[in-house]
Amino acid sequence: MLDRTKAPDFQIIKAHKLPEINTQKLKNGISFHQLITKNQPVLGFQIVFEAGRCQENKTGEAAFMAKILLEGTHNHTGKQIADKISFYGASINVDSGNDFTIVSFYTLGKHLEELLPLLKEILQEPTFPQSELDNLKNRSVQNLKIQEERTAYKATVELKKVLFKGHPYSASSSEESIRVVQRQDIIDFYENNIKSNPFEAYLVGDIDANSEKLITDFIESFEVNTDKDGKKLLKNPSNTVTKIYEEIEGSVQTSIRIGRILFDQKHSDFPAFKVMNMILGGYFGSRLMQNIREDKGYTYGISSRNAAMKNGSYFVIGTDVKKEIYQDAVNEIYKEIEKLKNEPVSEEELENVKNYMSGNFLGSLSTAFAVMDKIQDIHVYNLDENYYNDYITKLRKVTIEDVQKMAQKYLVDLSEVCIG
Secondary structure: OOOOOOOOOOOOOOOOOOHHHHHHHHOOOOOOEEEEOOOOEEEEEEEEOOOOHHEEEEEEEEHHHHHOOOOOOOOOOOHHHHHHHHHHOEEEEEEOOOOOOOEEEEEEEEHHHHHHHHEEEEEOEEEOOOOHHHHHHHHHHHHHHHHOOOOOOOHHHHHHHHOOHHHHHHHOOOHHHHHHHOOOHHHHHHHHHHHOOOOOOEEEEEEOHHHHHHHHHHOOOOOOOOOOOOOOOOOOOOOOOOOOOOOOOOOOOEEEEEEEOOOOOOOOOOHHHHHHHOOOOOOOOOOHHHHHHHOOOOOOOOEEEEEEEEEEEEEEEEEEHHHHHHHHHHHHHHHHHHHHHOOOOHHHHHHHHHHHHHHHHHHHOHHHHHHHHHHHHHHOOOOOOOOOOOHHHHHHHHHHHHHHHHHHOOOOOOOOEEEO
């Protein structure tokens, strides 16, 4: 009988393998990836197009296209589409980011025959109603005005402009950029980057023979032009150093963003850098949190992270503090950076962080849909097929010397943006 007065034995996570998936190259050249799970009778189907901010001619085209793709086809109004999806207890979402547009479809397998024709219609016959675009633009302008009142938003946008000069990753919306996007721009973006373009397809859940056939037939019904390629070849941005302080009269808060351009996820230093970053500011027990929140009481929260994209990544430290002590906070941030460079971390701290990261990684795989997200990352970011299978093993190999080396090598040439 289980003795509940005793805590379970602590076990170190040494490795974890992702489940095997079935990948097929279909007749029209599309790669179709499947992960079968029998826990719940639900299916998740995702289509990933390389169509994001990096393919835009005008800022916002991709986001506007994604937001109104569901607002009408030649045979259905936006309301009719929403009502039918709701009737079957399903969901269809379209999201666009820096590099990709992802169409996500969730439903019970028994409703596929009813809903797949609607999904095909959405992807192949959208009308992008002018009235919906006008409403969306007006809402976007109002939301932007609210966001621009926040120093945190302004500092984040400004840091990206500083780091990614001239690169699509630096783009941010303005009232002018929102107003200038026309319906024809969205149609052109769709025609050049979605319709007839290659994509990756992912199916996860309770897949039976009928479901597999229906989805396979659905994918193969698309006429894909494999020679059609709307991708822009982009160089990884180079790192430059800029320091900006913008005072806002009447502001009681200053938002601090400190960062630099980094390498992509395929770089050999990536695992060791992630460990170093976790120690610095990657979780609640990090050094920045202990110093600037717990000890000094300057802020409710501070963090550091590495944001990865297809064509590179950037490192950023972010916090919001009272205006009058912002320079003290900046000084303390650099003290922690210098400490990491000059003093080896303890074996205990390193081991605690490794255990935290290993457990956090397993927690990120708690559902079959989350597992498929990791598999999707491997394909769209061109990672090694064993990237996540080797994740914990590489994590555990990081040494005290590696952590110090990462700080010395990469926590240099940092740009600063302080607004407030």
